[in-house]
Amino acid sequence: MKLSSLRKLLVSTVVATTMVAGMSVAAQAAEWRGWNIHKDGYPNTIAMDKFAELLAEKTGGKITLKMFHSGVLGNQPDAIEQVRIGGLAIGNFNLGPIGPMAAEANVVSLPFIFKDMGHMHRALDGAAGDQISAGMAKIGLIALAWYDSGARSFYNSKKPIMKPEDVKGMKVRVMNNDLYSGMISALGGNPSPMAFSEVYQSLKTGVVDGAENNWPSYESTGHFEVAGYYSLSQHLIIPECVCVNADTYNALSADDQKLVKEAARESAVLQRELWEKRAIASREKVMAGGVKFNDIPDKSAFMEAMKPVHEKYLEANPALKPLVALIQNTK
Numbered sequence: 327m328k329l330s331s332l333r334k335l336l337v338s339t340v341v342a343t344t345m346v347a348g349m350s351v352a353a354q355a356a357e358w359r360g361w362n363i364h365k366d367g368y369p370n371t372i373a374m375d376k377f378a379e380l381l382a383e384k385t386g387g388k389i390t391l392k393m394f395h396s397g398v399l400g401n402q403p404d405a406i407e408q409v410r411i412g413g414l415a416i417g418n419f420n421l422g423p424i425g426p427m428a429a430e431a432n433v434v435s436l437p438f439i440f441k442d443m444g445h446m447h448r449a450l451d452g453a454a455g456d457q458i459s460a461g462m463a464k465i466g467l468i469a470l471a472w473y474d475s476g477a478r479s480f481y482n483s484k485k486p487i488m489k490p491e492d493v494k495g496m497k498v499r500v501m502n503n504d505l506y507s508g509m510i511s512a513l514g515g516n517p518s519p520m521a522f523s524e525v526y527q528s529l530k531t532g533v534v535d536g537a538e539n540n541w542p543s544y545e546s547t548g549h550f551e552v553a554g555y556y557s558l559s560q561h562l563i564i565p566e567c568v569c570v571n572a573d574t575y576n577a578l579s580a581d582d583q584k585l586v587k588e589a590a591r592e593s594a595v596l597q598r599e600l601w602e603k604r605a606i607a608s609r610e611k612v613m614a615g616g617v618k619f620n621d622i623p624d625k626s627a628f629m630e631a632m633k634p635v636h637e638k639y640l641e642a643n644p645a646l647k648p649l650v651a652l653i654q655n656t657k
């Protein structure tokens with residue numbers, strides 16, 4: 327079934343149910359369901375709970391959100407699909423797995439496109455962010471606010487990664503996105519796209535040798551226990567969104583839309599504060615747990631090796647060249 331017909335069907339089901347449910351005011355109050363992959367105590371989990379609280383508070387209970395954490399409602403690519411078609415109202419998504427569905431959102435998954443977190447924030451808060459949001463809206467996702475996700479670096483169970491050649495022959499788990507598979511292949515490794523929830527076991531049993539992620543996820547998942555070499559490549563700085571189903575959002579009054587955005591943005595301020603602290607705490611925790619860490623002060627060999635990923639992508643998507651340039655030129 328085409329996405330648009332599926333969406334219509336879902337919307338009409340919701341309307342019918344509301345009518346049958348009775349004419350009370352309560353039946354008109356919207357109860358949203360939200361998806362989050364992270365565990366209790368993770369910055370995103372706390373911030374999404376805060377978002378739910380603010381939403382109810384600001385709308386006087388007209389809109390409530392029930393959050394489902396720890397990925398209990400399924401893996402990330404499926405959850406993105408669910409929010410697109412309206413099976414779920416809200417998700418806190420990494421832009422990585424959104425990229426294959428929305429070309430504009432995929433530019434943030436080009437290795438080393440952002441120099442640092444500050445550069446990423448400035449780009450997202452400016453015209454580049456607007457273009458990325460517009461691309462996401464085209465596929466049925468409204469980005470209400472941006473959350474932080476730090477920088478992703480390589481970790482594995484075998485040896486320190488100092489230079490691109492060290493990845494040669496390694497099986498490395500990546501999120502579902504051809505850009506990441508291309509990135510590992512460019513280093514001579516074997517990419518293995520896989521759901522987040524499967525990575526721990528795969529590292530433990532040697533199905534994969536390594537993966538890549540930020541400090542908080544490396545720590546919260548326990549990956550550091552089974553892949554003890556962490557090498558600070560910082561090859562990807564991928565933002566995350568609080569995304570709502572477009573039909574759900576567009577059906578709201580302008581006043582309610584404003585309140586929903588406000589609630590999401592206030593939760594993002596909290597998330598970014600918590601993120602900064604957690605990144606430090608997670609790093610300290612894994613180091614105390616015996617992780618063998620190595621810095622890569624000069625990343626130019628990795629940048630050079632990953633250049634073909636950019637070139638191939640822009641060859642296939644020439645229309646995105648101005649957006650990539652806009653990000654690169656954001657001071």
Ligand code: GTR
Nearest residue numbers: 363420475501522539540543
């Ligand atoms: C985390 C991110 C998750 C998920 C995960 C992964 O850093 O917050 O949304 O994308 O990485 O590697 O799958």
